[in-house]
Structures are given as structure tokens and as C-alpha cells.
Amino acid sequence: MKNTFPIFMTLFVLLSFSATTQANYPTGVMADGNSVKQKTALKVRSSSQAAKIVKQRIGGKVLKVQGNGKSGYKVKLMKKNGHIVSLKVDAKSGKIKRN
DSSP states (O other): OTTHHHHHHHHHHHHHHHHHHHHTSOTTBOTTSOBOOOOOOOSOOSHHHHHHHHHHHHOSEEEEEEEETTTEEEEEEEOTTSOEEEEEEETTTOOEEEO
């Protein structure tokens, strides 16, 4: 019985230290500061893909595409009736929003 108490105390300390170490770092960052590669679930990964989505859903002619892959893309489009509209394509969801 005398020998089991130090073993349980050692396990308790190790588990407590492990839990606090993990809690102090945000997801994707290890204790040494290096980031862990996380799977990015982007539906739209390029400006050409954003243009294709807008053209399929809205129709018309794509005039210009701007943006980056993280937040989204701005697409300028001339509709069949001649109206020019600016739309935003969300990179994560692929949803189209009017500017």
C-alpha cells in the first residue's frame, strides 16, 4: 500500500500537467510554437472557380475577379440585359452575396 500512493501521485501530476499544457495553446499550435497543418475546407480555391460559380448561377459575362483564397472573391459581372453587378463569393461556403 505504501508503494501505490507515490505511483498515483505521479500519474495525477503528469495528467494535470498534460491537461494544462494543452489548454494553454490554441488549436493547431504546438507547445514549441510550430503550427499543425489543418485541413482547410474551402469550397472556392481560385478566382477562376469563383468566376465559374457566378457565371453558372447568375449568367452573363464575367468582367473582373479580385480577391484572395482566404476570405473570398469579388466578381464584376455584366448581365444579359447589360446591367453591371458586383458580387462577392465566400471562399468557405461558395455562397454569392451582392456588394
